[in-house]
Amino acid sequence: MHYPVLVEVRLRDGIADPQGATIERALPALGLDGVTGMRAGKSFRFDVAADDEASALARATVVADRLLANPVIEESSVTVGQGVSPAGAGSEA
């Protein structure tokens, strides 16, 4: 069975995020005050073949830890299954 996976990667706390800071500073120009703590990151969508959700999570976590995030500067969170839209959604007719 194929489980949909969402991996979010962001800079670790304490690592400067000039992109997030720049976005945050731009918001008042839109009249949007009170937005703080902006951090920019990346998200990855893919499917993992596994027997059950727990092993899908384990495999997806390896993908995140060993390739998608650089542990020196980044951390990741992995979501599997319900709530994650199927991979390829939007690209298939």
Added chain:
Amino acid sequence: MAARVGVVMFPGTNCEHDAVLALRRLGASSDLVWHGDTTVAGFDALVLPGGFAHGDYLRPGALARFSPVMEAVGRFAADGGPVIGICNGFQVLTEAGLLPGALQKNRGLRFVCATVGVRVETSDSVLTAGVPVGTELSIPINHFEGNYTCDADTLARLRGDDRVVLRYVDNPNGSVDGIAGVCNAARNVVGLMPHPERASDPLLGSVDGTVLLRVLMASAEPALRAPATVA
């Protein structure tokens, strides 16, 4: 016998010919090594040059570490062979785990292309052996992700073990402790953001890069390295 220096070329590398030319003009025998090769036999030293290996997709250097040649580069380094990574090559070496730390986006998200002052901080590495500490060199940098970072423990270890090879005179990118180059514990793997090959001729505005390239060539010491495998 001239030092034989291999210059590793990944898809997207773009400074390989500059490096080969600079090394040859200094008297080295230098040739390209394709990233798909599984051996670096026949070389006494390796250079991972600048560019955008594998398009810098995901992160600079992140995918280059899976190129077949990197296993051979890792063995060469483990055997004590001199390996230097310039700019993108530095990023590849950190992603491959051959050097500590990471190169993140420059402070202020600023791409920097300028000739900068860098100071030699140790005379004990394959790139700076015999060069007096405090020597200032004028060498170009050209990068967006050259902001060296590492955790506090790693930084303390780098300083305590005299592994900071080069520091910027005037930090151009936000690098922690002004670090422009570091080496591994065995001191035979060095990564640096400045491009010594671009400071190798008076026409380029500086010849200071030749100071470092000559040390690399001397570090190669062909007699100590395994001879080329004859098929």
